[in-house]
Amino acid sequence: MIKAGIIGGAGYTGGELIRLLINHPDVEIAYVNSSSNAGNYVYEVHTDLFGDTDLRFTSEVSTDIDVIFLCVAHGDAKKFLAANPMPSSVKIVDLSQDFRIKGTSPEGTGFVYGLPEINKQAIQTATQIANPGCFATCLQLGLLPLAANGLLTDELHITGVTGSTGAGQKPTTSTHFSWRSNNLSVYKAFEHQHLKEITQSVVQLQPDYKHSINFIPYRGDFARGIIANIHTKFSGTEEEAVELYQKFYAGQPFTHVSTQNIDLKQVVNTNKCLVHVEKHGEYLLVMSIIDNLLKGASGQAVQNMNLMFGIPETAGLKLKPVAF
Amino acid sequence: MIKAGIIGGAGYTGGELIRLLINHPDVEIAYVNSSSNAGNYVYEVHTDLFGDTDLRFTSEVSTDIDVIFLCVAHGDAKKFLAANPMPSSVKIVDLSQDFRIKGTSPEGTGFVYGLPEINKQAIQTATQIANPGCFATCLQLGLLPLAANGLLTDELHITGVTGSTGAGQKPTTSTHFSWRSNNLSVYKAFEHQHLKEITQSVVQLQPDYKHSINFIPYRGDFARGIIANIHTKFSGTEEEAVELYQKFYAGQPFTHVSTQNIDLKQVVNTNKCLVHVEKHGEYLLVMSIIDNLLKGASGQAVQNMNLMFGIPETAGLKLKPVAF
């Protein structure tokens, strides 16, 4: 059994990771760290786990583990590792954005960007994973088949809508139910922080890509999921696009190309990404959907762990969709 | 024109009052007081009013007005009036619970409980109004026709569900969208603070009522509205009950008896209350619905003001329902 430690277990991604790992056939949770909740039962914070686990939060950080998941705020992963150096025997999966961009810090050198659809081999031999952002995952899985074939020849026009869990657990004005229900609003238009990691991956696959990525993110009036529409110029036919996408994702257990129109709830509470392409005039429209807390965070973290430890990529991730 | 001052204009009930008064044919808003927002435009807080008003919040409290509305937290109305004594020329409508219960404080002596369906004449000659609570309004309008006829002969069994705006503007755990969407939960079962004012009105109409009122309130996963079901033993027929309710509410412009089943959205964004009765075995089931911010707060406050000033009871309150 893989012994796993979780840092920052009281937040949304930490809770989702616990939900996955308590049913993972090859993992046992060694501890769930949350300094502010130390001593409390995990189900006192993640109340849906009542009856499923008697784990308690701890403030300790043991290194007698095989893998550690960092479910901490952006900036805190670096601080944590500086304060708590991990022995080389402990694999690291960081869910923050601290190590996603290469070359920005010497500490980040050993981190592999954990998007299995493009970096599977590197992940399998990695010991340190920078887990991708949620919007970043959704958009890249819509874009990368084109980049891999050198077919991103023009600007990208993207609108995406994210669920409220993407904004974290702290109650704020924009997550207040009275405001957010039945409401939509744009934030960080053209300036979302995930554009950096998206660009990095696009350039990894298509080094000459120099066009802009025009991305307009929305706050959605639902709790889970991301849906994005991307359009860009594409000289081929719809059939060629479908074939290109299907080929790129052949063998990927979680990312699939639907020839039918897709809707967000097809993937909620799963680790899947569905993409769908349509040709309209000179444009290719690509739709992409994920669950932001699963394929966009904790699910992908487990997928990366599975790959690092050489167990089946889908272990612990065959999840019942919520569907409704 | 009636000159109105609003204290606590940045909260939910304050905002709703502004929405009503800016279109009221007989009222001009003299000022909207909010110490924390003084100098800011009203539409910076109540952003739906952008384009409708250029009012700014002020920290001043002028007494050169005809009526003052206190949209403040419970306990703060008493404090405000102690610190800012109003001349007898200024009528007062207090939306807090500070003066709802008679006999509890000498300061409250002059306040009339502002439920027009039972106290219309007293309201018309009053200068100080204690505006009823939201659940209190919904439940009383379901109960009082029975009390008025001495027909509350047994316990009352009540369940009610309230929208998130009932919990106020401050972001909290139980108003976080991620938690509250698609969720229901009970709070303050059997102990809701509005039971006192409900009991007071029941006893006003039926002095010998001594049974318990078993009330289970729910937090609803919608922003506006209250729906409640009440059942109690009733020896008459359904037809007798319908007639009794229709007679009691005859001539009331906002409270109506539906012989068809009712649903919450029939009254959202209106000052109406709809009630519906059905007989089942020895029980009478009464359904009652209101908009918690209108008939349950600011709408009823305007209705009371209309009555006090001798203008049509419906002035400024013929509102388009949201319907969907």
Added chain:
Amino acid sequence: MIKAGIIGGAGYTGGELIRLLINHPDVEIAYVNSSSNAGNYVYEVHTDLFGDTDLRFTSEVSTDIDVIFLCVAHGDAKKFLAANPMPSSVKIVDLSQDFRIKGTSPEGTGFVYGLPEINKQAIQTATQIANPGCFATCLQLGLLPLAANGLLTDELHITGVTGSTGAGQKPTTSTHFSWRSNNLSVYKAFEHQHLKEITQSVVQLQPDYKHSINFIPYRGDFARGIIANIHTKFSGTEEEAVELYQKFYAGQPFTHVSTQNIDLKQVVNTNKCLVHVEKHGEYLLVMSIIDNLLKGASGQAVQNMNLMFGIPETAGLKLKPVAF
């Protein structure tokens, strides 16, 4: 008093029109026609109107009226007018799409496209109005200030999300609550039927516009409202854009330019349109929001009627926003 007849009064836009007209100070409803509901009370279909009106549906079509509103399915307005010729004394407001596109039919010759922000003078002297589509209204109000200044120099990239009431009253798979709640999906990408009327208006203001309008419409998981983001190349500054938009909408009672970010619920249950512009790199981002049933349908129909009859443009349209 203006005597109004309503054809197709049992549907969503018909109901919304009734909600507006029963409180309109200058209008009396002569009749509400609905063949399938003839004889029934209006509140039996539009149950939120219980207590507000005792009107009944009729199957008759009197011409003893001043204005007739056609709230019928696309294609049925032409048929209705062919079967029921209106005397020239009766003004017509058609909410279907039958007469929106000029030059497509001889019957449509006399119809003025009822978007007051560009055609106010023509509307004031018109006797026949083709009321714009909901998405068409929202998008045009975001675009037309640029077109009016000849500044649409490149393609338009648009994503918009509409509420479920846009899909009409008939229960279908894509309006089933179990499917639509917490869900988003694209439909009619690049092919929405409103593109024709949008293009017509753009070319009216900027005759040389020849670029494509890339529009991706979404089904939203809310009942009311449309929000759209538009981006297009713009060589001026953000300040210049703001000024240009403010100048274009100066004096318009319902359409306003917000310098703050906007969110959908600011306009729900009102006849307003709010637009907001931001400059990002070489792009201008324009956000536009309306209530699809009001400014996008029945509210704008009343606005057009007001203009045709020379009464205040805002008569009957000072609506309390739902806000939450």
Added chain:
Amino acid sequence: MIKAGIIGGAGYTGGELIRLLINHPDVEIAYVNSSSNAGNYVYEVHTDLFGDTDLRFTSEVSTDIDVIFLCVAHGDAKKFLAANPMPSSVKIVDLSQDFRIKGTSPEGTGFVYGLPEINKQAIQTATQIANPGCFATCLQLGLLPLAANGLLTDELHITGVTGSTGAGQKPTTSTHFSWRSNNLSVYKAFEHQHLKEITQSVVQLQPDYKHSINFIPYRGDFARGIIANIHTKFSGTEEEAVELYQKFYAGQPFTHVSTQNIDLKQVVNTNKCLVHVEKHGEYLLVMSIIDNLLKGASGQAVQNMNLMFGIPETAGLKLKPVAF
């Protein structure tokens, strides 16, 4: 491997059963019958299963299976079994209400009421299971610990709210998103069809129970889940009630007693039931929550299958909660 056949696989409970069985470690789906969808892929109807299964619907009914699940409309299970007699080697789990009430039909003689918390031993040796109704499950699990101890000494007062999936897949007026979102309404008050099976179980445990069960069901504005509040007179203390409930559910893998207040989303997308009790005056308040499609239908059906085949009761039912 247990070979399972599913009849009526295109509906909500059929779909949910497929979602469970494709990941069940001991089951293979032999076929999914749906005459109207024969030949189509399962994921064409249950689109969330795209990428998870290549099963197709069939119109055939093979008896070369170990267990058959009847996910058909009420009344159709009897008809199906009459037209398609199953050999004694095929165990039957009927999700309709056809065989839930004993003694009403000779055909129903062999059916065991499949509520494991009271009938586990009988289920383990049964070959035919009548799977309980959704409201019936939720309410019984709130009530039966009292009945088992002879402590139901007075009437029961119950209000419950169910998700829209309880109303089935067919689009109707009361499942139209525009109507149901943000809305609540009562239906079948005091007359819900599940009262029969609830009473049957109560009397099984407490044969002298003769009081009425006053049940007011609501249509909720969410897709999944049931929450119910029950109050009845109880002479013991809260501590005694908690102990009594904990003792009754000791060893039950899915039903747990929470000493903290509970909210609906704690159990959504799980097979769990959580109950919580509080003493108020002479009343015991019991809260009970389930997912209507899982513990209230297909999840409990799998639980019953597990028991009948002697495999672990939780096999295939350790589900990740949706939580948000």
